[in-house]
Every structure is written in C-alpha cells, then in structure tokens.
Amino acid sequence: MKADLNKFPELNKTKFENRGKELRLGIPVINSVVIGNSIAVGFGDGTIRIFKAGQSSEPIKAHNGIVLCISKDGDDIITGGDDGRFLRISLNGEISEIANFGSRWVDHVTANNGSLVCTSGNNVYLWMAGRKEPRILEHESTIGGVAFDSKGRRLAVSRYGGVTLWKKDYSNKWKSSNLLWKGSHNKVIFSPDDRYLVTSMQENQLHFWRLKDKTDSTMSGYGAKVKSFAFVHDTKFLVTSGSNDAVCWPFDGIGPEGRQPICLPFVGNKLVTFVEPFPNENAIFTGLSDGSVFLSEIEKSSNTIIIRSFTESEVTTISVTEDGSSILIGDMAGNILWTSIWDEENK
Amino acid sequence: MDSNKQVPVTVLTGFLGAGKTTLLNRILTEQHGKKYAVIVNEFGEQGIDNDLVVDADEEVFEMNNGCICCTVRGDLIRILSGLMKRADKLDAIIVETTGLADPAPVAQTFFVDQDVADRTKLDAIVTVADAVHLSSQLTDHHEAEEQIAFADVVLLNKIDLVDESGLEAVKERIRKINPFAKIINTTKCGVSLNEILNLDAFSLKRVLEVEPDFLESDHDHEHDDDVTSLSFVSDTPLDMEKFQDWFSKLLQTKGQDILRTKGILDFTGESDRYVFQGVHMLMDASPMGKWPEGKVRSSRLVFIGRNLESMNLKEGFENCKSA
Numbered sequence: 001m002k003a004d005l006n007k008f009p010e011l012n013k014t015k016f017e018n019r020g021k022e023l024r025l026g027i028p029v030i031n032s033v034v035i036g037n038s039i040a041v042g043f044g045d046g047t048i049r050i051f052k053a054g055q056s057s058e059p060i061k062a063h064n065g066i067v068l069c070i071s072k073d074g075d076d077i078i079t080g081g082d083d084g085r086f087l088r089i090s091l092n093g094e095i096s097e098i099a100n101f102g103s104r105w106v107d108h109v110t111a112n113n114g115s116l117v118c119t120s121g122n123n124v125y126l127w128m129a130g131r132k133e134p135r136i137l138e139h140e141s142t143i144g145g146v147a148f149d150s151k152g153r154r155l156a157v158s159r160y161g162g163v164t165l166w167k168k169d170y171s172n173k174w175k176s177s178n179l180l181w182k183g184s185h186n187k188v189i190f191s192p193d194d195r196y197l198v199t200s201m202q203e204n205q206l207h208f209w210r211l212k213d214k215t216d217s218t219m220s221g222y223g224a225k226v227k228s229f230a231f232v233h234d235t236k237f238l239v240t241s242g243s244n245d246a247v248c249w250p251f252d253g254i255g256p257e258g259r260q261p262i263c264l265p266f267v268g269n270k271l272v273t274f275v276e277p278f279p280n281e282n283a284i285f286t287g288l289s290d291g292s293v294f295l296s297e298i299e300k301s302s303n304t305i306i307i308r309s310f311t312e313s314e315v316t317t318i319s320v321t322e323d324g325s326s327i328l329i330g331d332m333a334g335n336i337l338w339t340s341i342w343d344e345e346n347k
Numbered sequence: 348m349d350s351n352k353q354v355p356v357t358v359l360t361g362f363l364g365a366g367k368t369t370l371l372n373r374i375l376t377e378q379h380g381k382k383y384a385v386i387v388n389e390f391g392e393q394g395i396d397n398d399l400v401v402d403a404d405e406e407v408f409e410m411n412n413g414c415i416c417c418t419v420r421g422d423l424i425r426i427l428s429g430l431m432k433r434a435d436k437l438d439a440i441i442v443e444t445t446g447l448a449d450p451a452p453v454a455q456t457f458f459v460d461q462d463v464a465d466r467t468k469l470d471a472i473v474t475v476a477d478a479v480h481l482s483s484q485l486t487d488h489h490e491a492e493e494q495i496a497f498a499d500v501v502l503l504n505k506i507d508l509v510d511e512s513g514l515e516a517v518k519e520r521i522r523k524i525n526p527f528a529k530i531i532n533t534t535k536c537g538v539s540l541n542e543i544l545n546l547d548a549f550s551l552k553r554v555l556e557v558e559p560d561f562l563e564s565d566h567d568h569e570h571d572d573d574v575t576s577l578s579f580v581s582d583t584p585l586d587m588e589k590f591q592d593w594f595s596k597l598l599q600t601k602g603q604d605i606l607r608t609k610g611i612l613d614f615t616g617e618s619d620r621y622v623f624q625g626v627h628m629l630m631d632a633s634p635m636g637k638w639p640e641g642k643v644r645s646s647r648l649v650f651i652g653r654n655l656e657s658m659n660l661k662e663g664f665e666n667c668k669s670a
Contacts, residue, residue: 027434028432028433029430044432044434045433045434045435065433066429066432066433066434067401068429084399101401103401103402104402105429106425107425121404122400141406141421142404142406142421142422142425160406160408160421181411183408183409183410183411184408202408202419202421202460203410203411203423224461225461225462251654308622332432334434
C-alpha cells in the first residue's frame with residue numbers, strides 16, 4: 001500500500017489560528033514593530049505591511065531589496081534597507097527618505113525622545129531633534145547593534161571588542177566611553193530600568209554589564225547564536241533564544257550572577273528562534289524553528305499553551321499590541337498569523 | 348541541511364591588476380538568466396556590471412572558540428546572512444577579495460558560522476594570477492603565496508605576454524606551493540565558466556575525485572618559497588586511534604602554519620574510506636562509502652603550509668601505520 005500524500009489529514013489548528021487571519025506570502029519576514037495597537041512588518045522583498053485591527057494589510061514598497069531593520073519614532077515607522085535608504089513611513093503608508101547611503105547598507109535604526117539614529121558600516125548617524133544634518137559618530141568596526149536608554153540620554157553601540165556608550169551631557173554634547181569584552185557583539189539592549197546593558201555575541205553567548213559599577217559577566221551554554229532576547233515584566237527576567245528551552249535569567253535583586261536561569265522546555269527539542277514578552281505580565285511568547293509558538297508563564301512548573309501550530313519555517317518575529325489584545329507571528333517562509341489573544345468571553 | 352538549498356559562494360582572489368574584474372564581468376555577462384550577488388572590496392578601474400553589488404569591509408574577527416588561529420570575516424557573516432533573507436533566491440554569490448587579503452578567514456567563515464554554513468556553501472577559491480608578475484609577487488608578498496596555497500583553481504592570466512619557458516617556470520612554482528590546484532592558462536580570463544563555477548571543491552566527495560598533481564621529488568629548489576606542500580602515500584592500513592592522536596595534536600600545535608590539508612585514509616578493520624579536508628585547525632571529515640572493488644586500498648595525505656619540514660610529518664605518518 002502506498003501513502004497518498006494528497007490525502008494526508010490536516011493537522012488540527014489552534015483556536016488562535018481559527019479565529020485569526022493567516023497569510024501565506026512566500027516572502028521572508030524580517031522583523032516587526034509595535035506602534036500602539038498597530039503592528040508594522042518588514043519583508044525580504046523590500047515591502048512593509050501595517051496590520052490594524054479589522055483592516056486588511058496591503059504591501060507598501062519601501063526598499064528595493066530587503067527591509068534590513070525596522071523600528072519606530074513616535075507614531076512613525078522607521079526602516080533601513082540594503083538599497084542604502086533610511087526611511088520614515090507613517091501609519092497611513094506615506095514614505096519620506098531621511099537619508100540615502102547608496103551602495104552601503106543601512107543595518108540598524110532606532111529613535112527615542114526626538115533623537116533619530118541609523119547605522120551604516122562603522123558609522124552611527126544621529127539626528128538631534130530639529131536638526132537637518134546628522135552628527136556622525138565613528139567607530140573602529142562595523143556596528144552590530146544600537147539602543148537608546150529609556151530617556152534617550154545614552155546610546156549604546158555594539159561592535160567588535162565591546163560596546164561604545166555615548167552619553168549626552170548637560171550642554172547636549174555626546175561623549176563616549178567603552179565597555180570592553182573580547183569578540184564581536186551584535187544586538188544590544190538596555191534593561192527597562194536602565195541598570196543593565198546586554199549584548200549577544202558571534203559566539204553562542206550573551207554578555208552583560210551592570211552600568212553603575214561596570215561589572216560584567218557572560219551568559220553561556222547555548223547551542224546556537226542568541227538572536228532574540230528581551231527583558232520581561234520590567235527587569236525581572238531576561239528571556240533568550242538560542243537553545244531548545246526558552247532560557248530566562250533572573251535580573252531582579254542582585255542580578256543573574258551566581259543564579260540559575262529558569263528553562264522552559266518545549267516538546268520535540270526544536271530550537272527557540274524568537275522570544276517576546278507578554279506586556280506587563282511575567283509571561284512570554286516563544287517561537288521555535290518549526291514555526292510553532294507557545295505562551296508560557298515564567299515559573300518552575302510552567303503553564304504553557306500553544307498559539308500557533310508548526311509551519312516548518314523558523315519564527316522570525318512575534319509582536320504583541322500595546323494593549324495586549326492581539327499578536328502577530330511571522331516566519332522565514334512568509335507565513336503570518338494575526339490574531340486576538342483573548343477569547344470573546346474573557347475580554 | 349539539504350545542500351541543494353545552500354547557495355554556492357565562489358571566492359575570487361588575486362593581486363590588483365591580475366584580471367579579477369575582467370573575470371567577474373565575464374561571469375556576469377555570460378550567465379544569462381541567473382541571479383548573482385557580487386560582494387566587492389575595492390573599486391577597480393573597471394565597473395562591475397550587475398544590479399546586486401554589495402560593498403564589504405574585509406573585517407577579520409577573532410573567535411573565542413579556543414581555536415588559536417580561528418579568524419573569520421565579520422563583514423561576510425553580516426552580508427551573507429542579509430542576502431539569505433531576500434525574497435528572490437540567488438543562483439550564486441561571488442566574493443571578490445583585495446589583493447592583500449588572507450583567504451583563510453574567508454574559508455573559515457563557512458566552517459565556523461552556523462547561519463552561513465546552513466544557508467550557503469563555499470564552492471571554490473579561484474585565484475587569478477598574472478603570468479608576468481606572479482613570480483615577483485610570490486617573492487615579495489606572503490599574501491600572494493596564501494592566495495595560491497588556498498586556491499582550488501589558479502587562472503594563470505596574460506600568458507600571451509610570457510614565453511614558453513617562463514610559463515613553465517611559473518606553473519612549476521604554483522604546483523610546488525599547491526599540488527591540488529587546477530591551473531588554467533588564459534589570456535584576458537577567457538575560460539569556460541563551468542571550470543570555475545559550481546565546482547563544489549570543498550565537499551568531501553570532490554576530495555575523492557581530484558587527483559593532486561604530485562611532483563617529482565627531485566625538482567630543483569630554485570626559489571625558497573615560504574609556503575610549500577608535502578604529500579604521503581601508504582599501502583599499509585593505518586591505525587585509527589594512532590592517526591587521530593597524531594593528527595589532532597599536530598593541528599592543535601601547528602595549525603597556524605598548516606594552511607590546507609586533504610586526505611583519503613584506509614584504516615585497519617574499517618570497510619569505508621575516510622575522507623577529510625581542513626583549513627588551518629578546522630576540519631571536515633567523514634566516512635565516504637566503501638572502497639571501490641578491484642582498486643588497491645591506500646592512504647593519501649597532502650599538506651600545504653609553512654615550515655612543514657620542521658613538523659616531522661613523515662615520521663608522524665609512518666608511526667600511524669598498523670603494526
């Protein structure tokens with residue numbers, strides 16, 4: 001007897017998939033950003049889509065090649081692409097070009113409190129509020145990531161050999177200091193309370209600095225590069241990808257040194273590729289290399305529910321609207337799920 | 348990972364003026380209907396005729412992985428990872444390096460970075476050499492030696508500008524540094540593209556197919572090249588434990604001087620052929636099926652590197668033979 005693949009039974013979908021909107025676009029999903037209760041998604045064909053409750057999302061052609069990075073400046077989307085352009089896009093889809101670097105890629109973009117930043121090669125381009133021309137902050141190697149602190153007074157720039165920390169003094173001049181650690185540093189974030197700075201490295205590990213006394217330490221033991229990490233519930237935990245478990249390091253009180261992380265396991269030993277905190281809860285969404293997504297509380301005996309069943313393509317983004325009502329999931333094969341988190345009766 | 352889904356990457360090396368840009372433009376104009384990305388480092392005198400040209404910085408990173416000579420190209424990791432997120436699939440990627448670049452970090456990037464290794468594969472290192480100037484470049488610049496040492500193909504260009512004996516001398520010098528490399532004589536880089544693209548030169552299968560161009564042992568030592576090659580053959584089966592012991596210690600202690608290694612090994616009590624190839628301390632090795640019927644089983648091992656004479660390689664190899 002031969003197996004008839006065409007008659008293979010459809011796997012059960014989750015209730016989140018059944019009630020949500022699913023798109024099969026076939027275009028790699030790069031990243032997404034939350035603006036209020038809308039979510040903007042960047043794609044590998046240079047388009048973005050803006051998802052709003054109850055509305056369909058049309059593609060907006062932003063870049064010629066890939067949307068390499070996406071972030072927000074107030075209520076606007078900001079993007080960088082491999083066409084060398086740094087763009088501002090309104091939630092209505094109007095595009096304006098902030099800068100154009102030609103054949104040089106725009107690798108990272110961010111903004112806070114009126115300051116606008118993009119990076120290209122070794123340089124950070126920083127537009128202060130009301131200024132047309134950017135200040136250029138030079139670094140000795142290509143920039144791996146950028147992040148502002150919560151007030152926008154400090155800018156962390158990760159690179160080969162550590163992090164350059166730029167600080168705005170009271171005369172509004174930017175001065176730099178260095179946080180050094182051997183190796184190449186990629187994504188960088190501040191903790192929500194601004195006490196810690198965390199980077200992921202080319203090696204399968206993370207590094208962090210406690211900023212008040214500049215002590216630092218490494219978080220290692222991962223099977224793959226840690227590409228996704230975020231702080232949960234203010235600064236209680238740092239949740240990380242790069243392992244078969246969602247690894248949650250405690251950052252409350254004395255910090256993670258000498259303490260064990262809580263590891264949330266999933267069935268099937270798939271790699272965790274994306275993690276996203278549930279706003280204002282001690283809980284996380286975890287995306288795996290097979291496309292499945294789970295919601296878990298961070299506790300030793302975790303209560304886990306499945307949000308999306310597998311698509312066989314690694315999860316590349318998860319975003320939750322600010323009010324915590326809806327979630328967007330995207331993967332490398334261009335499958336998108338846009339759905340409400342709460343059942344009707346629980347709203 | 349399905350190797351069909353990995354985009355092949357061809358690395359083009361060679362000194363400025365050897366003809367890299369000419370070759371690049373030939374590839375791009377002759378391969379109709381194919382989508383290429385070209386990663387360039389220097390803007391030569393001629394432009395590159397392609398819609399997808401990416402600027403790179405030749406940034407060499409040290410890894411913290413305990414491998415003392417392990418350096419990778421950070422810019423390549425960033426650019427290749429970015430290119431793999433494109434919606435349109437690429438047929439191939441070509442990386443052009445500057446004349447002064449060391450090819451080792453480029454090759455090592457494909458061994459060390461998991462994302463790069465999952466989605467792309469190093470197809471071959473093609474070195475374009477100028478038949479007129481190669482000899483003096485080999486004497487003056489260690490980078491020129493490294494580019495020949497790492498090459499899978501040496502495109503010996505501008506042969507119309509040297510006489511026959513000059514051509515033979517330069518070819519012999521190339522063979523002495525690198526007996527695996529296929530040498531192709533050209534003028535103006537006129538070469539059939541299937542001789543330089545889709546070679547899969549870094550796969551273990553190819554190690555079985557390529558017969559190294561072994562030299563007669565008594566050739567003259569006219570030039571004292573820094574980089575040389577040594578090869579060993581044995582019809583006596585090897586003891587696996589002894590070999591692993593010797594070889595891993597050798598790479599750990601001398602890996603910085605050993606640029607490339609390749610080998611096919613016959614171990615006592617094993618029905619499969621063992622094939623390996625390495626770049627410095629990084630090694631890819633696997634059993635590759637049964638020995639062909641009716642053929643003599645023998646072990647062959649080739650080293651390319653510096654100071655090979657001081658490593659007691661012959662003695663070490665002899666000691667691995669089963670008693």
